[in-house]
Amino acid sequence: MKSRFFSGKTRNPFFYFLFGLLAFSPLGCSILTSEPTDSLPAVARQGVLDLRRVNLDQKIVSLNGIWKWYWHALRNPGDPAIPFEYSPFPEIWNSQTWKGQPLPSYGYATYALTVVLPPRHPPLALKLPDAYTTYRLFLNGRELARSGTPGTSRETTTPFWSTQLKAIPEKADTLHLLLQIANFHHARGGPYKAILLGQADALTVKISREFALNFLLTGCLFMGGLFFLGLYLFGRHETSILYFSLFCLLYSYRIIGTDQYALHSIFHQLDWSVTLHLEYLTLFLSIAVFTFYTRSLYPADVHKRFVTGLAWVCLGFAGVTILFPPIVFTQLIRPFLALMPIYIGYAFYVYWVAARRKRPGAEYSLMSTAVLLAVFVIIIFKYFQIAFPENLVLFIGYIGFFFLQSLVLSFRFAFTLKQAKEQAEDGLRAKSEFLSTMSHEIRTPLNAVIGMTHLLLQDKPRTDQKQHLDVMLFSAKNLLHIVNDILDFNRIEAGKTTLEEIPMDPAAILHNVISSYQSAAHEKSLTLSLSIDPSWKGKVMGDPTRLAQVISNLVHNAIKFTIQGQVRVSLAVVEQTGQDVTLTITIEDTGIGIAPEKQELVFNRFTQADSSMSRSYGGTGLGLTICRRILELQNVVLQLQSEPGKGSRFFFTQSFRKMTVPPESQTEHQPLSKAKPLKDVCILLVEDNAMNVLLAKSILERLGASVDVAGNGQEAVDQLDSTKHRLVLMDLQMPVMDGYEATRIIRDRNETLPIIAVTASLAQEVGDRAQVAGLNEILVKPYNPTSLMQAILRHLNLPG
Incomplete structure (x- = not known):
């Protein structure tokens, strides 16, 4: 095989077709109409190549033409004369004849050429290509090069292919070349490439x-x-x-x-x-x-x-x-x-x-x-x-x-x-929409469960009834906690989490969290305590919701994984100036602890230190992940120190800007007012879920309000009477007409009464649309009776 695509010389009609095709193309014209710049049309005749008039300083000559040829003879320098013929060179044997008879590919032969050089010439060299399948070259009676070993039989022939460059003696004025070629191993035999003669440096570069x-x-x-x-x-x-x-x-x-x-x-x-x-x-x-x-x-x-x-x-x-x-x-x-x-x-x-x-x-x-x-x-x-x-x-x-x-x-x-990427984004959007839908569908019945439980607890139940109601409330809140974790993680992953910068009291937040988990700690016979640095006094700017979420998750985890002993929460002042303060918040427990090699693992999503924990302790494995992500959004690092069997210590250090305006007090667990503050107030309740209608009516009527109910947005638009109704509680996702469209129509009628969105969707998801529609506030289901009362009183400017 003698080229990159094929070997051998063949006369295939397709090649002539390609030749004709390319000859009329711009590329073919440029190739075929130009003589190669590195060769001359000097041709050997009758075994002699006369180069006396050729300037070999600038030209490279192909030793093509008619050479003397001896078939079935491997002649050496000095051998006696024998009959010969003239043969074109290079030419494979398959296309030649000897004494009028066609030749096979197998055999051996000798070629002879005399090259007459100009009187003055530079140092010269020969570029010797390969041949089928081996050759030996003599120059002026001495062996100059060989590629393999030519022989008279397959056993005495050693084939080899290579391209060689050989220098010619400088004083030579005539070159007598004797080339032996033999082939017993290939389907083709003989020379097929030209031998080049030229300036040694030029051929070396080439x-x-x-x-x-x-x-x-x-x-x-x-x-x-x-x-x-x-x-x-x-x-x-x-x-x-x-x-x-x-x-x-x-x-x-x-x-x-x-x-x-x-x-x-x-x-x-x-x-x-x-x-x-x-x-x-x-x-x-x-x-x-x-x-x-x-x-x-x-x-x-x-x-x-x-x-x-x-x-x-x-x-x-x-x-x-x-x-x-x-x-x-x-x-x-x-x-x-x-x-x-x-x-x-x-x-x-x-x-x-x-x-x-x-x-x-x-x-x-x-x-x-x-x-x-x-x-x-x-x-x-x-x-x-x-x-x-x-x-x-x-x-x-x-x-x-x-x-x-x-x-x-x-x-x-x-x-x-x-x-x-697009499929993944579609999948993320579908996941977000699915979680949002599931959130709405789960929160809607949870709203009735939690709300009714609160009302029953305020009706002075018997001790055994209170115990059952506490279990019901705890389980409902636990389910809500799981839903919130999944949705929070989904928002964080999607980069949709935003942080507020409003006045807050970290100490008060810690007090509220500790209070909310006291019953859970008491059920496990654990001591849940809080320690506030005496030097801490004042308010700061921050996101109280996210801080409470982080502390709640950490306290919840500490109680869950502590079998006996205590959970201790502390706030320490690291440094403070007139404008800023740096606080360290720590949650320590005497629980099961975490092995050093698994301490980083617990911060991975859906992962716990031991797979068996998901069966023993339950949970989604998202709490610590959410805590870390929320703190990372504020450039704060959540750190862990733990020893198996002795407990764990989670802590973080965060800097805040001081603020003199006190935050609003949290009154989630405050009982409903007994003075009926909504007496003579008529409220339009727009809700399509019968259980939530029953809950809201029960709360509002206990507060003294009268309630009209609309089953969808269209009924709300038709029923609203601003001379009668003082406030609207508007669900957002309803059949026929949703709460956004109903609110927009009401505002287009220049109605200015307060409209509070009561929705199972998250405030972050509906906030922009609610503001554009003209809603005054968003109350997220499940809500407790006190939260509903305070929202209504705030917008009606009534005392609690």
Whole structure:
């Protein structure tokens, strides 16, 4: 195999078709109408090449023409004269005759040429290509070079291929060349490449540049193949990436293992049979892999059976190459050359169809196949001595082909990544919508459960009844706590969490949290205590809701994982000035503790230190994750010190800006007023859930209010009478007409009475829409009776 795509010299009509096609193209015109700049049309005649009038300082001469030829003779310098014929050089034996009889590919011969040099010439050298399948060159009676060992039989012949550069003695004015060639191992025999004569430095630069380009291109392909192979193994398991990586790796050998045989010039001991097997195997397998690559790249645009058949033909050729010696498998090149236009033409067709159907990266595939076709034609022209493009032209062609194919995969990868990103975003949106819907659906019945439980507790139940009601309230709040954790984490993950900056009292927040968990601690016989630094006095600016959430989660965790002993919460002043204060808040317990190697694990979402804890203690595994994320939003670090069996200590240090305005007191557990503060107040309740209507009416009537009920927004718009109704409690999600639209219509009628949204959705989710619609406040379900009372009194400017 004597080129990157094929070996041997053959007269295939398809090549003449390509020649005619390219000859009328701009590229063909530029190649075919220009004489190579590094050669002269000096031709040997009757075994003599006269270069006396050639300036060898600037020119490189091909020793082509008519040489003396001795068939079945390996002549040495000084041998007696024997009959000879004249033969064109270079020319393979398959296309020649000896004494009028056609010759086989197998045999041996000697070629002789006399080169007459100009009287004055620079230091010269010969560039000696490979031949089928071995040669030995004598210059002026002495051996100058050899590639393998020519012999008169298969046993005495050692084939080898290499490109060599040999210097010529400076004082020589005439060169007597005697070239022995033998072949008993290949389907073709004889010389097929020109020997070049020229200035030694110029030829050295030429061959060094060719080798450098070969090694550079090989390195690019090999590393590119490894990159795509790694991308397939460790990234996306897409078969097109695997096939392209294999194609790059296989074809990288063909750059240095064929044509100039750069690899052989370095490793002179390579076994010729092994390298020839590799040469043919990499050709057949690379085309088969490229066919599979095309099929996997655009499966909807190929005829799968036809493409599979083409690939298996190449695999069959590869099988023959593995199982048989070179004398057999080298004959496969003729049918393979006949198939090559079908492979390239069909690939071009597939990519054209894919481009028309706007497949990802199909335009690059189409361009790369056009480049591959151009490279293929150029190699054919070069091989048949039709054109003499620089190796740089082929190098640029190869780089262009592999670069465009890499763009195809990169484009597909980016396109797939974009699709995956969009799908993930759609999934996140669907998850958020699902959680929001579930929140609403869970909070709606919880509102009735918690609200009714509060009312029953205020009706002075018996001791046994109070105990049952406490369990009911605790369980409902626990369920609400789980729902809140999941929704909070979802908002944090989506980056929708916002922090307030309002006046607050951290000490008061700690008091409230401790008070709310005293009953839970008492049930487990635990001591829950609070310690406030005596030096702390004042108010700060911050987010009281988020601070309370963090402390609540930490206290809740401490109580849950403490079997006996105590839970201690403390607030310590680290540093304070007239404007700022730095506080450390600590939650310590005497619970089960956490092993050092698992302390970071507990901050991961849905994770606990021991998987069995989810069965023993319950919970979502989100509490600590939410605490850490909320504090990280404020550039605060939640720290942990723990020892198994002795307890845990969670603490964080945070700086606040001082504020003199006191925060509003929290009165969540304050009982309803007995003075009926809403006497003579008529309220329009807009609610579609019967249980929540019953709860709200019970609370409002206990406060002295009269209540009109509307089942949806449209009924609310129709029933509202501003001369009668002092305030509207508006649910947001209702059939027929939702609360937003109803409020907007009411405001368009210039109604100014307070409208309070009572919704199972989170305030952060509906805040913007509620403000635009004209709602005055948002009360989130489940609410307790006191919260509802205080919201109404606040908007009616009534005393509690």
